[in-house]
Amino acid sequence: MRSSTTGITIPVLGFGIAAYPSAEHKTIKDSILHAFKLGYRHFDIAIVYQTEEALGEAISEALSLALIKS
Numbered sequence: 001m002r003s004s005t006t007g008i009t010i011p012v013l014g015f016g017i018a019a020y021p022s023a024e025h026k027t028i029k030d031s032i033l034h035a036f037k038l039g040y041r042h043f044d045i046a047i048v049y050q051t052e053e054a055l056g057e058a059i060s061e062a063l064s065l066a067l068i069k070s
Contacts (some may be wrong), residue, residue, distance in 0.1 A: 014042035025034045025054055033057035036067045 002009045015035040019028050028051055032043065036058065045051055062068045 011040070012044035013040070015040040016042045016044045017055060018046070018049050019051055028054040029061075029068045033067075034059055036062040041068070 001012045014049060017032065019035070027067070032055055035043070043055060059068070063070075
């Protein structure tokens with residue numbers, strides 16, 4: 001979707017990263033990494049989910065695997 005104000009295109013579909021309290025960190029990170037492989041580029045997080053660390057690790061791994069450029 002292209003913003004009429006800035007002209008910037010953003011993904012229409014986002015990947016929500018809410019997790020049950022019992023979800024393992026590795027499971028969350030692997031899910032995010034798989035989402036990158038499927039083409040997701042918009043990730044919806046909130047501090048209450050406490051998934052920022054897993055997202056950061058998945059981004060780092062996606063960069064090293066050349067799944068994303070930046």
